[in-house]
Amino acid sequence: xxxxxxxxxxxxxxxxxxxxxxxxxxxxxxxxxxxxxxxxxxxxxxxxxxxxxxxxxxxxxxxxxxxxxxxxxxxxxxxxxxxxxxxxxxxxxxxxxxxxxxxxxxxxxxxxxxxxxxxxxxxxxxxxxxxxxxxxxxxxxxxxxxxxxxxxxxxxxxxxxxxxxxxxxxxxxxxxxxxxxxxxxxxxxxxxxxxxxxxxxxxxxxxxxxxxxxxxxxxxxxxxxxxxxxxxxxxxxxxxxxxxxxxxxxxxxxxxxxxxxxxxxxxxxxxxxxxxxxxxxxxxxxxxxxxxxxxxxxxx
Numbered sequence: 001x002x003x004x005x006x007x008x009x010x011x012x013x014x015x016x017x018x019x020x021x022x023x024x025x026x027x028x029x030x031x032x033x034x035x036x037x038x039x040x041x042x043x044x045x046x047x048x049x050x051x052x053x054x055x056x057x058x059x060x061x062x063x064x065x066x067x068x069x070x071x072x073x074x075x076x077x078x079x080x081x082x083x084x085x086x087x088x089x090x091x092x093x094x095x096x097x098x099x100x101x102x103x104x105x106x107x108x109x110x111x112x113x114x115x116x117x118x119x120x121x122x123x124x125x126x127x128x129x130x131x132x133x134x135x136x137x138x139x140x141x142x143x144x145x146x147x148x149x150x151x152x153x154x155x156x157x158x159x160x161x162x163x164x165x166x167x168x169x170x171x172x173x174x175x176x177x178x179x180x181x182x183x184x185x186x187x188x189x190x191x192x193x194x195x196x197x198x199x200x201x202x203x204x205x206x207x208x209x210x211x212x213x214x215x216x217x218x219x220x221x222x223x224x225x226x227x228x229x230x231x232x233x234x235x236x237x238x239x240x241x242x243x244x245x246x247x248x249x250x251x252x253x254x255x256x257x258x259x260x261x262x263x264x265x266x267x268x269x270x271x272x273x274x275x276x277x278x279x280x281x282x283x284x285x286x287x288x289x290x291x292x293x294x295x296x297x298x299x300x
Contacts, residue, residue, distance in 0.1 A: 018071075033084065033300055037293075040075050041083070049300065050079045051087040054217030054238075055096040056147065063147035063215070077101050084300055087111055087293060089218040092239035096217075109296050112243070113218050114286030115227040119278075123204055123228075124197035131191055131198075133168060138263055139206035139230070141170040141199060141221050142213075149212045149235070152256045154188060156212075159260035165267075170194045170202060203228035208266040211235070212253045219243055227281035229274030233262045247272065247280035 002009060013024035018040065025034070026042040034041060035049045042048070057064055057073045064072075080086065080101035086108045088094050094110050097103045128134070138157070142148045150169060157167050168189040194202070203209065209225035210233045219240050222232045226247060234240045235253035244250075249271065251262035272280070 033297070035297060037087070040072065041079060043075060043078060046082075048079060048083040049085045049087070049297065050083045051089075052076055052079065052093070052097050052101070053089050054093045054215070055100040056215050056217065058100045059096065060147045060215035063145040083107075085109065085296060087296070089113055090239040090242055092242050093217040109292070111289045111292045112284050113220055113223070114289050115220075115223045115281040115284045116286055118196070118200065118224040118227045119282070121196050121200045123200040124195070125201065127194075127198040127201040128205060131168075131189070133166075133189065133202075133205075135164055135166065136207045136267075137166045137168045137189070137205075138267075139168050139170070139202050139209045139225075140211070141194075141202070141209070141225075142211070143171050147214045147216075149214050149253055152253065153210055153212050153259060155256035156210075156259035156263065159257050160264060165207065168202065168206070170199060199224075200228055203230045206230050208233055208263055208270075210251075210259065210263055211240075212251060212259050213237060213240065214253050216240055222248060223281050223284055226277040229278055231266045231270045231272070231277065233259070233266050247277065 012028045013020045015024055021040055022042050026045040029045065029047070031047065033047050033049055034045055037051045041050050057069045057076070061069050080097060080103035086097065086103055088097055088108060088110055089112065091110055094105065094108050097108060098105050140150060140153055144150070154167060157165065166189055168191065170191040172193045203225045208231045209222060211219060211222040212235045213219065214235070214237055216238045219234065222234050222244065225232050232244070232248040233251055234244050234248045236250045237253050241250065249262045249266045252258040
């Protein structure tokens with residue numbers, strides 16, 4: 001059981017997963033506000049405060065399994081109308097929640113996520129050797145959700161003029177949530193799940209990090225990369241221009257040639273230094289997020 005300096009932790013219930021969440025948890029809340037910062041709140045509980053990160057299950061349904069899509073679409077629609085308050089992670093997501101879930105904009109608060117958790121991680125200096133990575137590489141890291149657009153990033157490598165630039169992809173494939181993404185072509189260095197210290201080493205040594213996502217409520221991986229000093233390419237889609245304006249190079253997520261041009265420009269002539277990228281990422285603080293969240297919760 002985790003130990004926190006300012007939170008009391010109590011383990012309750014006998015079941016797990018969605019069954020526990022929907023049937024046992026409400027009985028322990030005793031009519032008080034239940035804040036769910038991630039995942040699904042109890043469907044029928046009357047005093048929910050929730051975080052809804054985006055409307056991806058409606059707008060970009062191909063990125064999710066059918067069961068996950070149906071459940072969270074219905075849950076988010078109910079919470080948008082019945083929750084006492086909603087937190088979300090960008091102004092883009094706020095507009096999506098209003099449009100697709102019918103929420104009242106007056107009861108939505110935007111709290112940007114933070115990057116400082118990654119600044120405190122010590123890189124695993126042996127990771128690249130274990131992964132058999134040498135030379136120049138472009139890094140992509142995320143879940144294997146089809147909306148992360150890995151296939152177009154792979155295609156973009158064909159248009160790079162720089163020789164011997166390899167693509168390294170790190171991330172897990174959770175088919176119960178994201179559906180079956182299919183295999184990527186041969187020649188890609190796929191690492192699967194990596195630890196945070198391993199990922200920190202990958203960020204620090206990459207020629208650039210590319211995040212050509214088709215739909216995104218915030219975009220935490222590129223912010224983690226910037227906090228590690230890595231130059232970043234992101235798409236002009238969804239929330240990413242809002243979050244990364246002035247810090248990253250933008251590309252057209254649907255055009256592999258444009259993705260390639262952005263990667264080359266970033267590698268050959270980075271617009272920012274490593275220290276400037278770290279400074280950009282430092283503007284996004286978990287303490288700020290927590291304080292803004294607590295300010296709202298304290299008056300409900």
